[in-house]
Amino acid sequence: MSRHSFRLLILLYCLTLWCLASQALPSDSELSRDSVLTRSVSQCQPFQSSFAPGDVSGNSGAPFLALSPSGSYSTVGHELQLYLERPQGKVSTEDGVNDKLGEGATVNSTFTFLYGRVTFTIAAPVVPGAVTAAILIADQGDEVDVELLGGDSSHWQTNVYAPNPKDKAPLWGVFGEIEDYPADGGVQHSHDYTVDWNAERIVWSVDGQQVRTITKAETQKDGALHFPSHPTxxxxxxxxxxxxxxxxxxxxxxxxxxxxxxxxxxAFTKVVLECPY
Structure with missing residues (x-):
């Protein structure tokens, strides 16, 4: 699955979840997957999850929901582990690509919010070609990204994507940037990645230190704004x-x-949503 297809898959699952959100899913046998709580799409309510064993819900009672049916994950010692499984059969590499892709897990929140400050605590695998992502994503396609590349363990990446009807082609990487760690460390170590998003700018921080700010005006490209403005x-x-x-x-x-x-x-050990706006 390409990076673009991965994003599209998340979007399609989000649309499906929105349609199901008014219903209680029947099974209670799986890791809080079927406890769905809906909120006003414009409302931000504080949320925190430290992933107690056997539970992906947070202190507000609003759980995460696994949206990749064949993706696997577990909670071990207050840590949410998402797995990327090796493809079945022989994997052949030719011209810089594999002929088969591993199955990776994706977990999305069952609620949306418009503007807030989110901190993800993550330790990523150092495997070239594997990507760990913590994203704010809207049904309309808006994204604010933190991406950790296993093949570049000494850096992390930030990105904004918000499609505009005036676009002639998707602007996937136009507003992306490669970030340094302020101190010694790498993606394999547990770090706090913060996205602070309001109506006028987005600030990314790592371990409490700001590393990047992008303003709404700076997302203008070809006469159109590309600033995320939908509930995510x-x-x-x-x-x-x-x-x-x-x-x-x-x-x-x-x-x-x-x-x-x-x-x-x-490994994700904590997700915290604050609502200062």
């Missing part, structure tokens, strides 16, 4: 960026499954 969900995921060639090159892939673990793990 919290989306956590790990995915295989081993194809197509442009995506694999960006992710420093493809994944070499002859040396990579059969199950690649991304």
């Amino acid at each position: 969900r919290l989306s956590l995921g790990i995915w295989d960026a081993s194809s197509p060639v442009g995506t694999a090159d960006w992710a420093k892939g493809p994944i070499d499954w002859s040396t990579a673990p059969e199950r690649i793990t991304a």
